[in-house]
Amino acid sequence: MGKHLVDKIWELHKVKTLPSGQDQIAIGLHLIHEVTSPQAFAMLKEYNMAVKHPERTFATADHIIPTESRARPFADSLAEAMMEAVEKNTKEYGITFFGPESGLQGVVHIIGPELGLTQPGMTIVCGDSHTATHGAFGALAFGIGTSQVRDVLATQTMAMGKPKVRKIEVKGKLSRGVTAKDIILKIIAELGVNGGLGYAYEYAGETIEGLSMEERMTVCNMSIEGGARFGYINPDQTTFDYLKGRKYVPSGAAWDKAVEFWKSIASDADAQYDDIYTLDVNNLKPMVTWGINPGQAIGVDEPIPETASLPGEYQDSAGKGLIHMGFKEGETMEGKKIDVAFIGSCTNGRISDLRDAAEFLKGKRVAEGVWAFVVPGSNSVKIQAEKEGLDKIFEAAGFQWREAGCSICLGMNPDKLVGNQMSASSSNRNFIGRQGSPTGKTLLMSPVMVAAAAVAGKVVDIRKL
Amino acid sequence: MANDDVKKIRIEGRGVYVPGDDIDTDQIIPARFMRCVTFDGLGKYAFYDVRFNADETPKEHPLNEEIYAAANILLSNNNFGCGSSREHAPQALKRFGFDAFIAESFAEIFAGNCATLGLPAVSVKKSAVENLAAKIQKSPQIKVVISLMDKTIECDGEIFSFTMPESHRQSLINGTWDTVFELQKNDAEVEATLSSLPYSKGFK
Numbered sequence: 001m002g003k004h005l006v007d008k009i010w011e012l013h014k015v016k017t018l019p020s021g022q023d024q025i026a027i028g029l030h031l032i033h034e035v036t037s038p039q040a041f042a043m044l045k046e047y048n049m050a051v052k053h054p055e056r057t058f059a060t061a062d063h064i065i066p067t068e069s070r071a072r073p074f075a076d077s078l079a080e081a082m083m084e085a086v087e088k089n090t091k092e093y094g095i096t097f098f099g100p101e102s103g104l105q106g107v108v109h110i111i112g113p114e115l116g117l118t119q120p121g122m123t124i125v126c127g128d129s130h131t132a133t134h135g136a137f138g139a140l141a142f143g144i145g146t147s148q149v150r151d152v153l154a155t156q157t158m159a160m161g162k163p164k165v166r167k168i169e170v171k172g173k174l175s176r177g178v179t180a181k182d183i184i185l186k187i188i189a190e191l192g193v194n195g196g197l198g199y200a201y202e203y204a205g206e207t208i209e210g211l212s213m214e215e216r217m218t219v220c221n222m223s224i225e226g227g228a229r230f231g232y233i234n235p236d237q238t239t240f241d242y243l244k245g246r247k248y249v250p251s252g253a254a255w256d257k258a259v260e261f262w263k264s265i266a267s268d269a270d271a272q273y274d275d276i277y278t279l280d281v282n283n284l285k286p287m288v289t290w291g292i293n294p295g296q297a298i299g300v301d302e303p304i305p306e307t308a309s310l311p312g313e314y315q316d317s318a319g320k321g322l323i324h325m326g327f328k329e330g331e332t333m334e335g336k337k338i339d340v341a342f343i344g345s346c347t348n349g350r351i352s353d354l355r356d357a358a359e360f361l362k363g364k365r366v367a368e369g370v371w372a373f374v375v376p377g378s379n380s381v382k383i384q385a386e387k388e389g390l391d392k393i394f395e396a397a398g399f400q401w402r403e404a405g406c407s408i409c410l411g412m413n414p415d416k417l418v419g420n421q422m423s424a425s426s427s428n429r430n431f432i433g434r435q436g437s438p439t440g441k442t443l444l445m446s447p448v449m450v451a452a453a454a455v456a457g458k459v460v461d462i463r464k465l
Numbered sequence: 466m467a468n469d470d471v472k473k474i475r476i477e478g479r480g481v482y483v484p485g486d487d488i489d490t491d492q493i494i495p496a497r498f499m500r501c502v503t504f505d506g507l508g509k510y511a512f513y514d515v516r517f518n519a520d521e522t523p524k525e526h527p528l529n530e531e532i533y534a535a536a537n538i539l540l541s542n543n544n545f546g547c548g549s550s551r552e553h554a555p556q557a558l559k560r561f562g563f564d565a566f567i568a569e570s571f572a573e574i575f576a577g578n579c580a581t582l583g584l585p586a587v588s589v590k591k592s593a594v595e596n597l598a599a600k601i602q603k604s605p606q607i608k609v610v611i612s613l614m615d616k617t618i619e620c621d622g623e624i625f626s627f628t629m630p631e632s633h634r635q636s637l638i639n640g641t642w643d644t645v646f647e648l649q650k651n652d653a654e655v656e657a658t659l660s661s662l663p664y665s666k667g668f669k
């Protein structure tokens with residue numbers, strides 16, 4: 001009987017079974033950022049422990065970093081304290097820190113792949129729930145809590161139970177204007193926001209195989225929004241082509257050995273799965289959320305479902321969602337007025353996302369009264385975009401062009417919704433209060449749909465333009 | 466560190482019911498309060514935006530009610546703790562005064578974070594949540610007892626069985642929930658595993 005990627009990676013990294021019944025798993029790559037690491041370093045100090053493998057640990061600053069002016073000290077003294085903590089801790093323990101001066105700073109899930117730190121067959125952790133993004137490379141990547149960040153710093157291992165695996169086979173061809181973001185929003189809408197509990201999602205099938213690495217990252221990124229802590233795609237030639245020549249990727253004879261290993265860890269054709277789910281995307285529409293969790297998403301021209309028609313466990317949040325958003329059952333998302341348009345985040349802040357949006361925006365203008373801005377996912381994305389002149393297109397259209405960071409994806413830095421503003425966002429979470437205002441509202445959609453909404457001042461169906 | 470002081474065998478106290486499915490960690494602790502380098506001051510910000518208006522006047526919320534001020538067990542519904550992996554969420558709830566959580570189900574990362582902090586997070590059937598909620602709402606001072614040994618919750622003479630990941634239960638009753646000490650014991654094996662990884666030395 002064949003094995004899937006999870007089995008293979010688990011076997012390689014398992015140290016032993018612990019008395020609790022969980023396994024002790026060796027961690028190949030540990031990424032840290034300024035928000036969930038300071039407390040972990042404080043715990044290390046309290047226990048008088050050192051960082052076991054600083055060479056396997058890499059840090060950046062993304063969550064609190066301002067995207068307008070990065071002059072130090074930051075205007076927000078709490079943010080400044082967190083920045084100083086990550087600088088001090090990484091220096092003290094000899095950890096590489098990709099801060100703003102490095103030129104390589106960015107959202108942790110964007111820079112890992114971009115630098116080639118993320119590689120197939122690894123175990124990758126980060127104190128951040130969107131770590132499954134790295135699974136796009138065929139790595140076992142997952143988000144952890146701060147105490148576990150401490151565990152990994154201290155031992156380069158953590159205690160973990162092996163997940164079950166659900167294979168999600170995607171087939172069919174995407175229509176014009178329909179993107180990887182729409183695939184994952186559809187999957188979450190279908191399987192539910194906790195449908196993935198206890199599972200790793202293996203995204204497979206012809207449609208997934210045909211996606212670029214950046215599109216694959218968008219899909220894996222949102223696994224957690226479906227309740228799955230892990231999401232991955234088996235490595236293939238697309239993966240290897242993306243990795244070749246990147247900063248931390250082996251070259252020469254080592255490259256050949258690497259590729260050989262990477263090929264070997266992909267799921268076998270006869271692997272056994274705990275569950276299989278099939279999705280046909282031939283008629284998939286651009287998806288938009290209408291509620292307060294990412295599973296509350298529909299095709300842009302479809303009616304908001306009647307609460308009573310939903311399965312019991314979805315009714316509570318559907319009811320709350322309609323009240324918070326001020327929408328009614330049966331309405332479509334097409335035509336909903338927006339105040340803010342955000343393009344960025346670890347879901348859709350990569351160069352291809354910016355290219356898509358810019359292509360649409362050429363020669364167009366953002367609607368009166370809409371605050372529109374682009375936050376590149378990393379400094380490298382920003383530089384590349386500027387090389388291609390995308391910044392000029394965005395600015396000519398009325399978008400602000402910012403420095404790299406998480407920004408209004410979670411509103412921890414100065415970028416926030418105000419009052420009950422409605423935002424069209426290329427990010428991943430529409431929870432109440434997520435974008436910095438307790439009464440703010442978030443509509444999740446693809447970057448090109450955000451661009452189109454910015455121009456129209458309301459949600460529009462990109463296929464009709 | 467595995468000693469009787471840290472073993473979590475029985476949690477007892479009063480409950481408070483915070484109803485709702487999919488209560489996410491952004492609600493439990495809004496991101497703006499995570500601008501901190503220690504978890505110490507987080508307690509007062511638990512559920513802040515659902516407990517207070519923008520002008521800081523209190524809203525109607527069970528956690529604002531005096532009668533539940535002494536509650537140390539939080540009761541809720543489906544998929545509690547979903548969303549962001551922030552350990553700030555259970556840390557804030559712990560510092561607010563909670564020792565355990567009962568819900569229909571928990572998001573996986575949240576449950577794991579609770580386990581590492583020695584906070585039992587136990588799942589019961591919907592009917593049990595409704596029953597417990599009714600009892601607590603009728604008499605807020607009623608005693609709720611969670612037995613990790615028996616996998617039961619006792620309240621008002623009734624017994625409800627609960628489920629939780631067995632590994633979490635074992636580490637709680639054995640007092641080994643602070644995993645770092647357990648993990649540190651196997652240093653030689655860890656190094657052997659790490660150096661056996663094909664990528665350990667950059668494939669050289």
Ligand code: SF4
Nearest residue numbers: 130345346406409410
């Ligand atoms: S971009 Fe958003 S989801 Fe991604 S790491 Fe930053 S805050 Fe989290």
